[in-house]
Amino acid sequence: MKYSVKISLLFLVIVMSSCNMEKSAKDMMSQSASVFPKGEKIDSPNFAGTVWLQMMGANDSTLHARFGNVTFEPKARTNWHSHPGGQVLFITEGTGYYQVKGQPARLLSKGDVVEIPRDVVHWHGAAADSEFAHIAISLNSDEGGAVWIGPVTDEEYELAIK
Structure with missing residues (x-):
């Protein structure tokens, strides 16, 4: 026993x-x-909530692309904006959303890729209950940077994520 x-x-x-x-x-x-550094907290009127940015690569590159790691706290997001040269997002962590103006929001998670055509008005950011990170690549950056349009209101955000 x-x-x-x-x-x-x-x-x-x-x-x-x-x-x-x-x-x-x-x-x-x-x-x-996280493979990439979280970066510095952004203090910009073009974002809602707490967001960090770690730019990567040289600013004077002949690649005509700018890229960085962007990390969003839950509910944090970009304003409505577009890119003259287009943009690509590689989702690296968490859950978030991407929405084209006038269309339903698309749920995003780690491993997703979003190809955003030139001049398409959109926003992207974290889900309400998840931190969210992506590598954002602005293409053809010699054609100009992001064109900021205005905030995604709390009402627009809540409606988009339902």
Whole structure:
């Protein structure tokens, strides 16, 4: 009987240790999951909520593209805007939305890619319950930067994500 209790206790200790190691590994992975730096907090009227930006690459590149890692807190988002040269978004973390003016919002998650044609008015940002990050590439940047139109109101946001 004592031997059986010892074996049961040993089994329980091994299972609990295994669970703790799995939790520790998950914690370490989530802390280091982002490949790109979060960057600096943006203080701009062109965004609602808390957003960070880490620009990447040289500003004087002959690639005619600007790109950066953008991270949004839950509910944070861009204003309505367009890009004369188009834009591509590579979703790297969390859940968010992309909406073209006059169309339903598209739910986005890690691994999604959004190709935004030239001069299409849109916004993108985080879901209400998730941080959200993407690499944003502004194409043909020699044709001009983003054209900012105006805020996505709380009402527009809530309606879009329903």
